[in-house]
Amino acid sequence: MNAAVPASSLTALGVTELMNLLGAQAKSASVGMARAPASAKNLALRSLAAALRAQVPELLAANARDLERAAAGGLTGPMLDRLKLSPEIIDTVALGCEQLAAMADVIGEVIGMKQQPSGIRVGQMRVPLGVFGMIYESRPNVTIEAASLAIKSGNACILRGGSEAIESNTALAGLVSQALLAAGLPEHAVQLVPTTDREAVGRLIAMPEYVDVVIPRGGKGLIERISAGAKVPVIKHLDGNCHVYVDDPCDLAMAVTVADNAKTQKYSPCNTAEGLLVARGVAAEFLPRIGAVYAAKGVEMRCDPEAKALLAQVPGAQLADATEQDWFEEYLAPVISIKVVDGVDEAIAHINRCSSHHTDAILTADHGHAQRFLREVDSASVMVNTSTRFADGFEFGLGAEIGISTDKFHARGPVGIEGLTSLKFVVLGEGEIRT
Numbered sequence: 473m474n475a476a477v478p479a480s481s482l483t484a485l486g487v488t489e490l491m492n493l494l495g496a497q498a499k500s501a502s503v504g505m506a507r508a509p510a511s512a513k514n515l516a517l518r519s520l521a522a523a524l525r526a527q528v529p530e531l532l533a534a535n536a537r538d539l540e541r542a543a544a545g546g547l548t549g550p551m552l553d554r555l556k557l558s559p560e561i562i563d564t565v566a567l568g569c570e571q572l573a574a575m576a577d578v579i580g581e582v583i584g585m586k587q588q589p590s591g592i593r594v595g596q597m598r599v600p601l602g603v604f605g606m607i608y609e610s611r612p613n614v615t616i617e618a619a620s621l622a623i624k625s626g627n628a629c630i631l632r633g634g635s636e637a638i639e640s641n642t643a644l645a646g647l648v649s650q651a652l653l654a655a656g657l658p659e660h661a662v663q664l665v666p667t668t669d670r671e672a673v674g675r676l677i678a679m680p681e682y683v684d685v686v687i688p689r690g691g692k693g694l695i696e697r698i699s700a701g702a703k704v705p706v707i708k709h710l711d712g713n714c715h716v717y718v719d720d721p722c723d724l725a726m727a728v729t730v731a732d733n734a735k736t737q738k739y740s741p742c743n744t745a746e747g748l749l750v751a752r753g754v755a756a757e758f759l760p761r762i763g764a765v766y767a768a769k770g771v772e773m774r775c776d777p778e779a780k781a782l783l784a785q786v787p788g789a790q791l792a793d794a795t796e797q798d799w800f801e802e803y804l805a806p807v808i809s810i811k812v813v814d815g816v817d818e819a820i821a822h823i824n825r826c827s828s829h830h831t832d833a834i835l836t837a838d839h840g841h842a843q844r845f846l847r848e849v850d851s852a853s854v855m856v857n858t859s860t861r862f863a864d865g866f867e868f869g870l871g872a873e874i875g876i877s878t879d880k881f882h883a884r885g886p887v888g889i890e891g892l893t894s895l896k897f898v899v900l901g902e903g904e905i906r907t
Contacts, residue, residue, distance in 0.1 A: 487667065491675040494630050494663050495682025498603045501658035502628035506600050508657055510577035516623050516655035517573040521566040523647040524616065528559055534643040535612065542636040550740035550804045554610035555637055565616040568872040572624045578889060579626045582898060591904040596895040600626040602684040604892065605676045606874065607632045607698060609690030612640035617865075617872040618687075619648040619662045625892040628661045630683065632676055634690070635668035642666070677702040687887070689875040692802070707887060709852070709878040711802040712742030713828040714860045717819040717845070719836035720753030726857065727758060727835040732765045734833065734859040740804050742876060743831050743853075743863040747799065748810045749819045755782055755812045763789050771806040774798045778812040799826040816841045820848050827851060829878045831863035852878050852885040 485493065524531070535557040542555055578598050585595030606618045606629055615631055622629040633641040645664035652659055665672050677686050677698055685705045688698040692711045699706050716734050718727045734745035750758055759779060763786040766773055773783060774794040783789050798809040799822070813819050816834075823832050833855035834845040842856045853863040863886065865873020870888030877883045883891035 487669050487671040488675060490667065491665070491672055491679065492682075494660075494665065495603070495679045497660035498628040498630050498663060499682050501660040502600070502602045504658040505623075505626045505628055505661050506579070506602075508626060510579075512655045512657055513577070513623050513626070514573040516651045516657055517569045517620055519654045520616070520620065520623075520648060520651035521569040521573075523651060524562055524566040524569070524644075527643075527647060528562055531557060531562060531640070531643055532559070534639040535637075538612075538637050538639050545636070547636060551610055551636075553740050555612070555640075557612055557640060561613050564866065565613050565620075565872070568617065568866050569620045571866070571869075572620050572872060572889070575624070575889070577624075578893065583895075585900075590906065591901065593900040595898055595900075597898045598890070598893045599896055601892055601894055603628045603630065603682060604874075605630045605632070605679075605683045605686045605704075607673055607676065607686065607688045607690070607694070609634040609694060610637060611689075612637045612644060614689060615641045615644040615664070616648070618874055619645070620872050621874050621889060621892060622662055623652070623657070625889045627892055628658070628663075630663050630665060630676060632665040632673055638668055673698075674701065677704065677706075680704045687875050707875065707877050707879065707883055707891070709742070709828065709830055709876045711828045712744070712830045712876075713747065713800060713802045713826065714743055714745050714830050714863075715747040715749060715823050715827055715832045716745045716860065717749040717813075717816075717823070717832070717834045718751060718754060718758055719816060719819070719834055719838060719841050720751035721837040722751075722754055722758075722835050723837060724754060724758050724761065728761050728765060730833070730835055730857070730859050731762050734861055735766070735771065735808050736769050736806070737859070737861050739806055741861070742802070743860050744804070745833075745860050746801060746803050746808060747823075747826070748808055749813050749822060750779070750810070751815050751819070752778075752812050753815070755779070759783055759810070759812075760786055766808065769806065771808055773808055773810050775810045776812060779810040782812075783810070802828065816844060820845060824848075824850050830876060831855065831860045833858060833860050852876065 581598045582595045608614045648662045683704050687707045688695045695708050716731050759782040763783040767788040772790040774792045794809050829851045831853040832849050832851045846854050865886035865888050873886040
């Protein structure tokens with residue numbers, strides 16, 4: 473996928489030489505991407521979507537080889553689940569490409585243009601960041617999500633997936649290269665690091681001459697290592713300790729459905745609920761109902777004493793005493809912490825103290841409580857009467873997401889097109905001079 477050096481020769485380069493080459497090619501490609509017309513970017517995205525659908529058997533075959541190797545190497549549970557591609561996952565990322573192609577192009581958009589007393593007009597123009605590095609584990613669909621967002625936002629990117637997904641990522645990146653060339657865009661706009669050598673990660677996060685921002689997407693350990701060693705800005709979230717708070721008053725039938733979905737629809741994503749808070753006024757009625765659902769699905773419930781007493785009557789319930797650490801834990805497994813609280817004040821205080829500031833939801837029939845929760849909960853996504861599982865760029869209508877940011881500058885929450893852009897000031901005059 474690199475013209476300057478044949479693809480077959482890339483892995484023969486030393487890591488430093490390889491990463492410098494990828495960086496230089498990305499920097500050059502970013503210039504062409506920044507000036508690319510919307511029509512070319514949209515053509516590339518539609519071509520990529522078509523290629524994904526046409527190559528499902530080949531992609532699944534490559535993924536099967538990764539899965540077999542990963543399982544033989546001892547990978548299990550959520551990490552193995554994240555590695556798996558399916559026809560449905562491939563179709564979802566293809567739909568994301570098409571959704572992005574259908575969206576307005578924000579690059580070059582000028583906002584806030586105002587006339588000043590001096591006669592000049594001052595506004596801000598949205599421009600690409602330039603080159604971003606993406607470091608991710610397991611999920612090969614991230615290759616397409618990152619590539620498609622890079623294309624739409626006019627950026628270049630360097631992708632470094634996990635070693636366990638190397639064949640899947642290589643097959644997917646090949647389709648991206650074909651789509652870029654078909655649209656007349658720079659072929660090095662999206663490059664996959666072709667080595668599993670960890671030294672490549674260390675170099676990628678320390679190339680400010682080539683890379684403008686790094687986005688790690690994976691486990692807490694990976695993100696902490698990247699954040700500690702990076703010499704370029706990092707867009708990140710460390711973990712996803714998300715909460716559902718069942719308020720008083722509340723439609724309890726709705727609350728059972730949503731609390732079930734938020735926890736059990738899928739255990740491995742970062743937007744899965746890990747903590748359940750229940751207002752004391754509805755706890756006696758609600759907890760046995762949700763407890764029966766969790767018991768039937770094999771979910772372990774780690775409870776405070778009040779919640780445990782109310783759940784003790786549930787047949788088959790797997791109950792344990794919650795420790796202080798449980799309130800902060802991201803399980804990524806069929807385990808949930810459960811606590812009874814006085815009401816919305818205690819729920820907000822608990823979430824702001826214990827959550828990872830990723831996504832938290834209130835289930836309530838009280839408009840005032842809902843508004844307080846939205847204003848006062850300090851998280852990147854805050855929800856009313858719906859599942860935390862919706863905290864996703866595709867579900868938010870962003871086309872795809874590059875990741876979730878719990879930082880408070882530049883980008884927060886699911887990072888889509890606008891999160892991969894910046895604003896620069898533009899000034900228009902007719903010969904004015906400052907006096």
